[in-house]
Amino acid sequence: MDLYLIDAISPFFIGNARRKTNWSKIPFDHIRPDKPEADELWASIEAGMEVFAEKVADVGYNAVSLDDVAHLAQSDHYEIEIQDQIHLYQKRYRPIIDILQKRGLKIYVTMDVLSYTSALLKNVGTSTRSVTAFIKELLTDFFKTFPEVKGVIMRIGESDGLDVHNEFRSQLILKRAKQVNRLLKETLPVFEEQDRELIFRTWTVGAYGIGDLMWHRSRFIKIFQDIDSPAITISMKYGESDFFRYLPLNSHFFRLNLPTIVELQARREYEGSGEFPSFIGEDYSQYAQELRKAPRLRGISVWCQTGGWTPFCRLTYIEKEGIWNEINAAVALQVFRDQVSPEAALRNFAQSHNIPNIDDFVNLMQKSEMVVKRLLYIPDIAKQKFFFRRVRIPPLLSVYWNNIFINHSLKKILMHLTKNPKACVRDGYAALEEIELMHAHAEKCKLPVDDIEFMYDTFSILAIAREYYYQTFDRSIRNRLKAAKKSYKNKYPKSLRPRYRIKMNFDPFPIKRRTLGWVSYVALRRQRGYRIIDRLLILHFLSTVYWVIRKRKPNIIPKFARKSAMGIDTVFR
Incomplete structure (x- = not known):
């Protein structure tokens, strides 16, 4: 090379x-x-x-x-x-x-x-x-x-x-x-x-x-x-x-x-x-x-x-x-x-x-990789392969750039796709405990401890969110999430430090799980190559339907999806 x-x-x-x-x-x-x-x-x-x-x-x-x-x-x-x-x-x-x-x-x-x-x-x-x-x-x-x-x-x-x-x-x-x-x-x-x-x-x-x-x-x-x-x-x-x-x-x-x-x-x-x-x-x-x-x-x-x-x-x-x-x-x-x-x-x-205490430094970085892969991502979801139209669906669904999404529609999607919900909740909290160990390693290495604390506070919300995603709806989980969000915003005001945006919405998602399963079966594929239904319906007809709806109801797509980067419109071109 x-x-x-x-x-x-x-x-x-x-x-x-x-x-x-x-x-x-x-x-x-x-x-x-x-x-x-x-x-x-x-x-x-x-x-x-x-x-x-x-x-x-x-x-x-x-x-x-x-x-x-x-x-x-x-x-x-x-x-x-x-x-x-x-x-x-x-x-x-x-x-x-x-x-x-x-x-x-x-x-x-x-x-x-x-x-x-x-x-x-x-x-x-x-x-x-x-x-x-x-x-x-x-x-x-x-x-x-x-x-x-x-x-x-x-x-x-x-x-x-x-x-x-x-x-x-x-x-x-x-x-x-x-x-x-x-x-x-x-x-x-x-x-x-x-x-x-x-x-x-x-x-x-x-x-x-x-x-x-x-x-x-x-x-x-x-x-x-x-x-x-x-x-x-x-x-x-x-x-x-x-x-x-x-x-x-x-x-x-x-x-x-x-x-x-x-x-x-x-x-x-x-x-x-x-x-x-x-x-x-x-x-x-x-x-x-x-x-x-x-x-x-x-x-x-x-x-x-x-x-x-x-x-x-x-x-x-x-x-x-x-x-x-x-x-x-x-x-x-x-x-x-x-x-x-x-x-x-x-x-x-x-x-x-x-950097002092090299062993601690190695442990710190290795733990960070493990925590990100186990808690920022949901391994049960991330290991699956899905394609929609011409793109491979990202393995990270609940977090995008500096946005954390916690809502009922995502809860239904994740429940539909996840094979072992209980293990996802358990593994999330196990990963959170590793961040506490990272804090001690960072102190010994004289590296920014505040960053580890910020990571812990952010990932704590992700851990609680897993309870919401994968357990029967409980008002106490919703209240804990709201309290965690408020505490997070107070601890990290925008004037002092950039932070994640916690986008929560607990309104019921009207589509039933059976319908969601049918839609995902038709729209998503697990193979790279196109199916007959993709060529007949998803690549062309669905694109036409999207643009008709988009023109008549421009705000039907969330602002985040419309305004970020090139916008979701790109996927339907």
Whole structure:
């Protein structure tokens, strides 16, 4: 392996104080170079990048990713004011690139297909032919402007979130495998001529015909059919969904004889985003062992800051509070590059960071992994495989980003899917007891004890919620949950610390269990491939029904599902 890539976006979030933040891309509206305070802001970014570059290079990473081509490459198709903005961004990025180069870090820049302005949409449109021609022009200009950049990381299966208000906003343009294949064949010569690399991401969110690229064998093969270029590397998340636990290794890594890298996440966006330890050593060690049989694995891509829409705002490698993410990033690198055990990697980290009582440190991190897998997740549910339309259902149902859902509809769903409800309640409280032991380990290691306490208080609510999910309804459980929520909010006011949102609703869910079972049997499948009913009903007819209902009753979908990220509408495209 030769590529050990890590995202370098955390310095760009310095001073970006928001209640909830979109961590999927650099906050360009925050760092606009024409702001009155731009000089001071960019000086802070440069200082932060100095710290970041030194630390990740010392850990052993040899490459970084930055956002994004749209803000750094010129085109006559843009508005004049946009061209002026791009010119300023180019100037501001020069010192950033110099800092990274001095540390021996290769630089890759992300790109969506395609990021539009109003003028660009009007001048270029959305046809595959015109979009491909524009991208070729844009890349040519970009490579000439930034000869220091090693390559581009291209994303075609997800666009900017609904909360992005910027000069540029990306849209999903490519809908079929044939279109993606054509784009690759026509743009790869640009990379070859300029001696650059294209890192092509297979990540998709379920939209359109290519929405199943993450797991669909035929779609994957068609997209890379007849692709034979020294300039391309395929980048894939380790599983068939997002960065969750309990996912088997994606078998796409073994399908083609093209170079690949595996995407990993150190700042676990669905597991607290670094507000408490959520160790990933054992999971990643298992993936690393399996990937030793992959035909052409050339490295890893670790996300230490990217991902999620949460108020959790710790900056990895910039602030001391980012320690839990840094542990994961260091261990992931050692497990894949050096083929050491997670425990050995932890001991190496403790020694290099002068952490006392190394045995306690190892126990602390190992317990954190166990607790997350047993209490944040519900193993009985997480181990099951379900698909809906083109996406694999996440194994984490009751918690999403910083939201904990406790309601009667979820209670019915979990009861329907769970094989041993009593064991789920018992195992939840057993895991909670382990956090108390983690507290003692953290004290001995002089690590943030407050984070362990926050973890305990949050997971206590999850443990009580299991009683609600899996026991006959009892008013006392409801009262305990309400009291726990009130205590939690009082202990962690938003002004002092970001916290989870506890979304409770005990109103009866009108659908009977028998009906729920029938609906789940029809709508969900346990196999990857599509059933006849999926092709006839779920993929097309259900989509039409959804959009008719959505138009007539726009508020029928909860605000969380409508407004977060790209919104649930994406799944029905």
